[in-house]
Amino acid sequence: MAVFKLLVGLGNPGSEYENTRHNAGAQWIEALARQSQCSLRSEKKFFGEFAxxxxxxxxxxLLIPTTYMNLSGKSVQAVCQFYKILPEQVLVIHDELDIPPGTVKLKKGGGHGGHNGLKDIISKLGNNRDFGRLRIGIGHPGHASQVASYVLKKAPTEEYDQIEKTIDESLRYCDDIVRGELSNAMNHLHSFKA
Known part of the structure; x- marks a missing residue:
């Protein structure tokens, strides 16, 4: 039985946000859908792209909420309720300021670390923090006041390439991750540097 039944890639909808740092999670799900040969389709009742x-x-x-980042929980909650998925069966893929571009970390549970998408998911899942997270490093701009504009900008080419390589590398371990065989994936991914 799959340990993770729902894989959620966070981002903002609309062409102006495509390939911005904040959309790294959505990019990951798009790449997984291509790899798995399934089509993401707009699903109104789930407030997102779904497959x-x-x-x-x-x-x-697979789910990419189309509610804007700060309301991601609405979409996750709708799918979880419909399919009776428990919080611990959810893996959220998101951008992470606290790790540099070209790195990726996997974990179960934890806080939101100031990430508004995670904050909303935690609140909509009844303050449950037990879901998994695949954190794609985007680096930090250096000061808290710069974070909002930094995450909504496209990364420079070199950084963007590092983020893409991180996505590709972590997708190689997707089977293990879905089955909950996390230690092998963690051992490799936590030492990976694009």
Whole structure:
């Protein structure tokens, strides 16, 4: 049985946000959908782009909320309620300021670290923090006052390439991740540097 039934990639909808740092999670899900040969389709009742996929022999669901980042929980909550998915069966893929571009970290549970998408998901899942996180490093601009504009900008080419390589590398371990065989994925990904 799949440990993660729902894989959620965070981002903002609309062409102006495409390929911005904040959309790294959404990019990851788009790449996974291509790899799994399934099509993400707009699903009104889930407030997002949605697909059913078979990963590592397991049936699971892919989701990119189209609610804007700060309301991501509305979309996650809708899918979880419809399919009776528990918070610990959810993996959220998101951009992470606290790790540099070209790095990726995987963990179960934890706080929101100031990430508004995670904050909303935690509140909509009844303050449950047990979901998994795949954190794609985007680096920090250096000062808290610069964070909002930094995450909504496209990364320079070199950084963008590092983020893409991180996405590609972590997708190689997707079967393990979905099945909950996290230690192998963590051992490799936590020492990976694009």
């Amino acid at each position: 059913k996929a078979y990963i590592g022999g397991e049936e699971c669901y």
